[in-house]
Amino acid sequence: MSEQVMEKSMKRIAVDKVVINIGVGKSGEPMEKAKKALTELTGHTPAVRGAKKTVRDFGIHQGEPIGAMVTLRREEALEFLKRALAAKKNVLKESSFDNFGNFSLGVHEHIDIPGTKYNPEIGIFGMDINVVLVRPGYRIARKSRKRAKIGKTHRINKQEAIEFFKQQFGVEVA
Secondary structure (H helix, E strand, O other), X not given: OHHHHHHHHHOOOEEEEEEEEEEOOOOOHHHHHHHHHHHHHHOXXXXXEEOOOOEHHHOEOOOOXXXXXXXXXXXXXHHHHHHHHHHOOOEEOHHHEOOOOOEEEEEOOHHHXXXXXXXXXXXXXXXXXXXXXXXXXXXXXHHOXXXXXXXXXXXXXXXXXXXXXXXXXXXXXX
């Protein structure tokens, strides 16, 4: 009996983190506005991301700040995720899920998220939201010196991730 309980508790899926990203494409004033928008949405200071390479056609130089991101964990992640799903009317595409239990969604206007008011000083930004799901035991792959591997039966697949979101958040997957 205790083996069955143990097996089920190890199969429990949880949200590890929610990453919110705004890609502006240029530095300066638009970048500062994007950082303000992320701060208003999450209450955290965003990290600035630089360009990986130079693109002369767009006037982007390597290392130039062109994006901002915030990572949320635990209760804050769940609260933000509920609001973001409400902005999408609790409907997700099946193609948003990958084969490793993660999923991504895009929000066209950040003011669509409930509880966010339009601020004319900031404007409107679109954003990408990425959600990472984990099971107990996933930390060992990151913390181990020998780089332990997660077994195939313990990994989260696409169907399990979809079922998790249907049960936990009442989401409809189309």
